[in-house]
Amino acid sequence: MAAKFGIVLRSLRYLANKPLSCRMICTSSSLRCEDRPQFPGSKSKFTYKMSFLDPDKEEGIPVYRVMNSQGEMIPESEDPKIDKKTVLKMYHDMTLLNSMDKILYESQRQGRISFYMTNFGEEATHIGSASALHPEDLVFGQYREAGVLMWRGFTLDQFINQCYGNMDDKGKGRQMPVHYGSKDLHFVTISSTLATQMPQASGAAYAYKRAQNGKCVICYFGEGAASEGDAHAAFNFAATLNCPVIFFCRNNGYAISTPTSDQYRGDGIASRGSGYGMMTIRVDGNDVFAVHNVTKEAREICVTQNRPVLIEAMTYRIGHHSTSDDSSMYRKKGEVVKFDTNNPIGRLRSYMVKQGWWDDEQENQWKEESKKMVMEAFAKAEKKKKPSPKEIFHDVYDEIPPHIQKQMDSLKEHVSKYEDKYPVQSHDAWS
Incomplete structure (x- = not known):
């Protein structure tokens, strides 16, 4: 016992x-x-029945929207109730950006600037998201987010000075056109290389989390950039470290000339969010109010829960990828026309007309006014001199070391000796 x-x-x-x-x-x-x-x-x-997940048989992630192509709110409960003054600013910025794009695109074709990228068809992704952020939230752009800067107060003079690379360009003529940046507006200078901004955004968001400053980071990128290794690293770091960052994907159908059908097999970019443990939503990128709503909610999640959020905005690139591209070589004209009839500017205008806030007379007046504003800034920028050659040697060291000073003095002496061989008069003085 x-x-x-x-x-x-x-x-x-x-x-x-x-x-x-x-x-x-x-x-x-x-x-x-x-x-x-x-x-x-x-x-x-555990399961005792063998079953493979077949993405081809799964339904696609739904696309959130609140406004149809006629500018009608469906349903009314999702109406963000944005006041008239703000809606008018949205429309003014979207159309002013459109006017600037047309003029600067033509200026490149005339050989007056070296390069340009338009934003045709994607204006709502810029303005809808920018209007939902706080002014001090940090922005990492790709190269098609000019509207975000415009919303924050970047002036036409600043845009066009940068594209000309003249003496008033804050980048001192060192960057390609459309590679904007503004420390005052919390917009990190754009890099040409795809997706480099993405892990940088995760790191910045982690720093914000450590600082507990109540701000978030937003990182814009295209669906083509999402194929880069940097994108996967950024998603994983942000998710595992619980960083307050919004990953905002503009899925515009093409990575330069590569259509989405050749870029990935799965259901867009949003389908990757769950795999990385991020809250995710897909939105109609041509609906400025829907974009505003999801960005506003994503920001709230970021700052209150310290979690990353992935937004995939479904839109369409109406223009060429850049002035170095001819999209007629890889897509049919009818395809562009089909999407242009549902463009975000027309949809917002229809909404404003229904509210009694806009009419044809105001439209025509604003078209003339906005074009005049762009042309005036364009004329001023074109007349300004290029930066001084001495700027080549600045902004690397806090104080110029002797060997760099020697190089600068040598260049100055050389140019002075052979002034007739160099366009000295078109540059700002050495002094």
């Missing part, structure tokens, strides 16, 4: 030291631990 009691006692002690799940299998026939996987890398249940 004592021996049997000793065996039972030792068994109880053994079970007491084992995990609860293993004690269940030994003490209960209804709860078995082999039905409750304990793998650290998943949160699944």
Whole structure:
């Protein structure tokens, strides 16, 4: 009897030291631990029926919108109730950006600037998202987010000075056109290389989290950039470190000349969010109010929960990728016309007309006014001199070291000696 009691006692002690799940299998026939996987890398249940996940048979992630192509709110409950003054600013900025794009695109074709990229068809992604952010939230752009800067107060003079690379360009003529940046407006200078801004955004957001400053970071990128390794690193770091960053994907159908059908097999970019553990939503990128709503909510999630959010804005690139591209070589004209009839500017205008806030007379007046504003800034920028050659040697060291000073003096002496060989008069003075 004592021996049997000793065996039972030792068994109880053994079970007491084992995990609860293993004690269940030994003490209960209804709860078995082999039905409750304990793998650290998943949160699944076991299944005894073999079934492969087939993405081709799954329904696509729905696209959130609040306004149809006629400018009508559907449903009314999703109306952000934005006041008239703000809506007018939205429309003014979207159309002013459109006017600037037309003039600067033509100026490149005339050889007056070296390069340009338009924003035709994607204006709502810029303005809808920018209007939902706080002015001090940090922006990492790709190269088609000029509207975000315009919303924050970047002037036409600043845009066009940068494209000309003249003496009033804050980048001192060192960047390609459309590679804007503004420390005052919390907009990190754009890089040409795809997706480099994405891990930078995750790192900046982690710093914001550590600082507990109540701000978030937003990172814009195209669906083509999402194929870069930097994109995956950025998603994973942001998710595992719980960083307050909004990843805003503009899925405009093409990565330069590569259509989405050749870029990825899955359901767009939004389908990747869940895999990385990020809250995710897909939105109609031609609906400025829907974009505003999702960005506003994403920002709230970021700053209150310290979680990254992925937004995929479904839109269409009406223009060429850049002035170096001819999109007629890889897409049919009818395709562009089809999407242009549902452009975000026309949709917002229809909404404003229905509200009694806009009419044809105001439209024609604003068209003339906006064109005049762009042309005046264009004329001023074109007359300004290029930066001084001395700027080549600045902004690398806090104080210019002797060997760099020697190089600068040598260049100055050389140019002075052979002034007739260099366009000295078109540049700002050395002094």
